[in-house]
Amino acid sequence: MTGWNLYEGKNLERLLAEKENPGGHSPYSNPSEDEASTLRWLAAMQSRSVPALIANVDTKLRALRHEALGVTLPLSVGDREYGDSYVFSPYTHYISYAREELSMLESRAARAALGALLTPAGLLLKASRFNRAVQVNNRLLSTNLYPELDAEAISSAVELLLREFPDHSIVFRSLNRRTTPVYLDTLTDKGFRLVPSRQVYLYDAPDKIPSKARWLHKRDYRLLDKHGYDVCGPDRLQAADAPRLAELYRLLYIDKYSSHNPVFTPLFFEQALHLGLLKLYALRSRSSGRLDAVLGYYLQGGIMTTPVFGYDTGIAQETGLYRMLSALLLSLAAEEGGLLHESAGAAQFKRNRGAEAEIEYSAVYDRHLPPWRRTGWALLSPLLNRVGVPIMRKYKF
Template sequence: MKNKAGNDRSGCDVHTYEVGNDNYIERVRLYDQHSFKDMDWPDTEDGEYARAYLEPMMQQGAESFMSNVETTMLLARIDDLVIPLTVNDAEYDNAYVCSPYTHYVSYAKQELSMLEKPVLEKGLSALLSLIGWGMKRSQINKVVHVNNWLLSTNLYPAMSGEQAECLLAVVQERYPEHVIVFRSLCSGLHPDLTARLTEVGCRLIPSRQIYLYQANDPNFGNSKSRWLLKRDYELLAKHEYEFVSEVEMTDADIPRIVELYKRLYLEKYSYHNPQFTERFIAAAMASGTLRLYGLRKEGRLDAVMGYFCRNGIMTTPLFGYDTAVSQSVGLYRMLSACLIKQARKNGHLLHESAGAAQFKRNRGAVADFEYSAVYERHLPWGRRWCWMLLDRLLNRIGVPLMRRMKL
């Protein structure tokens, strides 16, 4: 790979790469919070979405939208794609979306209770504490995440393996002391990206078991799963809930939306998830970066979801309901059925993220594994060992264990 670097008139870095034997030329521009105002945003659907979502964060800082995220954001323009980058050095209390330490140590400790084996949980917790101490010493959070939208699932645009390789080279040159990570990769969804990044030296380190629902296939699922979904959807009429869209929501609903997300994603699951602020919800409603829907009864919003679609895939980073309502009412079941119905309507594959494994399997979702492609070969061994350890532990022990326990 040949590299020619310079500066454009806006003062941001410009890198030209010649890749392979086909003389494939890529031009990459990196913009920071000062130079992004000079960006020529692509006149495409993805470009318009990127501007609506990312421009406010570049102007006001990610912390204004997610209270437990502290990071430096950059934008990479490659061809007609705009890719967000997050840069961190430590920030060990960050949400897991930009903190590998939080993901692999803090969050993992909380999830040990899912094993329902106290002796094993205690032993693994002690092991995680020891590993975590070593990870801090090796500066595991000195990292740049590529295509990081600061959400539980980062959907990818139509990015080629060559483009990913080019971005990797640019980021390595700009941040030679940082690990480089591409989150939210799945070999079934991103075969070109995972193959190319592996070829150039990235490790594929498992992050979680996810569930995919082929809502784009009208014949997907067996008779049992279709019956369960039909039964779940019929609960709306039984309990007199109305399925409402963002058109039927107002600013007065914003605090309630934040509360519903908090009750599920934060209180029931983990405060290490992104903690969305009212400003995040207001921006999503105003810009349409999340399609918001909810369940309302007698004027009260009791459940909410927010989804977005990219490159034929749909996912819901915003999902919550009033956990004080009796479980027999089935708010989670109703909202999940409405989500699948929306995915079918859009003709998209539904990325259902992690959690509620048996529930999702029963309704036809198929398990797969999500990985982070990690590049650390340019760093000294003292910085690399923790990633090498994660690679071995998770691929040889973690993945087989999760498969066997169907987590």
């Protein structure tokens, strides 16, 4: 017995319905705070449908649950969704998104060489059915935080998935040496490939960062009063604010950065407020009464990450909305008392305020697949470890 069970479709609906009824012997009678957060997430995705909440992801989540441990892991199962957001489509992450990020390279020769490589690589990945993968613990967010599991529990989960999905690769996203060492070591020992995905930034407790970084944080936070902004927490935001919150996120993450990021709909923000899927905070202008910036975070195992971050990009950059929002985030992280996972992007800004870089990996198991199905991951792993990681570190992506 592995201790894990797979739930999908009607079985998942029945399982999630039990959390609404705390009586009897329901496994949801006394879930931990982290587990309750996962269950709320799955319930929202199941009842409202994923595309209704994340417009560019078309899937239905499944779940692994370990009754004795009281741990549930969301699963996404893909096939040919090559145009979906990178949080669901590995092809989008490694080909489509990478193509956009070439513009960040200073070297013209490097841009040309890597650009020429991406087209045949993309064809190869599609030919190998690259997206036919089960992604474990996938909330369909930029960063998936993991519950604390030991090597035995991780290994038994993998064994069950290999039995249930013999024609899929098994993928664990969002792994790094600092926050998920047990996952990395266990999966490597079981024969998983480590495929670099991006460079992320981790922010420790304020008393552990340099004094200059603390000074920058205080200076940024003072901009709130200088420009007349009030902080609105979850108790001061309403469903009527959801369209504006979605717009603020879209202005930054979709319009300015990339359409390959997850497109959170107004309904997503409405559900996030109603069910507590994320802790949402916004900045409201005292003069106009309008919401001009938003962030949303969740916690798992004492680690905090912010999949929602956005502001009105039409407001003059000198106002410093990004700096204000970042200062608010660091203050909230200090209140929560854990490690802040700041994801990728704005590298120099985050470094200046005390964040430290880590290379993030996807751990991939494909040894059970025929050779032609393994060619995509077999190409990416050595290429990105030998070429991609040095580029990420040099240019601080």
